Amino acid sequence: MVSMKFPTEKMSSESSFLFFRFMNNRAPSNKRYQPTEYEHAANCATHALWIIPSIVGGILLYLLSDDHWEEISAWLYGAGLSSLFIISTVFHTISWKKSHLRSVENCFHMCDRMVIYFFIAASYTPWLTLRDLGPWAANMRWVVWVMASGGTAYVFFFHERFKAVELICYVAMGVFPALVILSMADRSGLCELLVGGGCYVLGIVFFKSDGIVPFAHAIWHLFVAMGAGIHYYAIWKYLYTPVNQPTSTAR
Template sequence: MRFKNRFQRFMNHRAPANGRYKPTCYEHAANCYTHAVSDVFKKKFSSGTHTHTTDIEICVHVEYKLVQKAKFSFPPTRTVEHCFHMCDRMVIYFFIAASYAPWLNLRELGPLASHMRWFIWLMAAGGTIYVFLYHEKYKVVELFFYLTMGFSPALVVTSMNNTDGLHELACGGLIYCLGVVFFKSDGIIPFAHAIWHLFVATAAAVHYYAIWKYLYRSPTDFMRHL
């Protein structure tokens, strides 16, 4: 019982059905520090990748990080906190769309699959509207939308004639999915949100590596560096 009480001080109670989770001071600090892990990587990757499609992914990922930083850095007033939490959930949809954008735009797709190039952004816009109207009201529905958007483009990507890099893309997607367990475990697992950040950083690193190796670099450049 004493061990349980010591463990509990690092974790707040489970969030209500229609409200957001409020981290303890320990969890809040961990949430801030874990952003540094992905920030270092993004700066290194951004300095070496310069195509329009990859720039889109970088910009959306940077926007996601800025919203996350603002959410954890600004004074936790009720209005400001709610606003940034909504923005955080909205940007996740565009984060998913941007992860697929390089593959959908830089690889040849069939006539029935090419629509996914713009449809992922339409899904992201629809998710944004949903969060604006029903934020924190139907959490299971919101999770379902995230997973649907994450898996739907995968059906198109796997049908491409050139499948180089899809193994890394799938590995990154699996890491994201494993991270969802922690994303939904606030109030159950201590530092769950910080752990979720680490899963996101790792999955993004795998995806960035695949883009750099298979989409950005030419086969000649790759052989030169072997």
């Protein structure tokens, strides 16, 4: 008996093929996802595009600084922002083109995970340093860097072992320091901070969707870039433009 394929079935199979050619199967919980060639290229491009803007942005804040504390905050924030995009791009490039250098690739994968903690701490630094804070909240200026150091140590000893714990650590560090908002007399920029934070949170959905959504990691990169851009705008507008420069107790 001759089997017949209806046009709808043929179209469905073709669309499925086109859908899955852009991604590999989902990796087991104890292994790292291996992107396709298309995904590798997208992973590199979506963060490489922001390297130069992040460096220029950090320099701009430094040039706008009026005192020592603003210069330190600009330097730390600019370094954290540009390092995030640089290390991510280097790791994804090595992972794509130099897969035989497993030890080097693994080292940069660890650095890629570690720099996220320092990026979060650097993103909070201008707000914690240049805004007036209550007595208890002022301690958060150094607590965020202790948390970043702890996260780095965690990656060093438990890299890729407990992925859920690692994700919880990122979210906790991203959310917990925001409690200082409760002690701020000047809350200008809060809307931008919430929108930028929302971009990161929404991006986490794609961060955990490799093997489910094509280009999931590259989409995560785009959400990171959007969140970082919105937060940079808030820092520039509310902390470094002359009409909005605050008087900080840290000065």
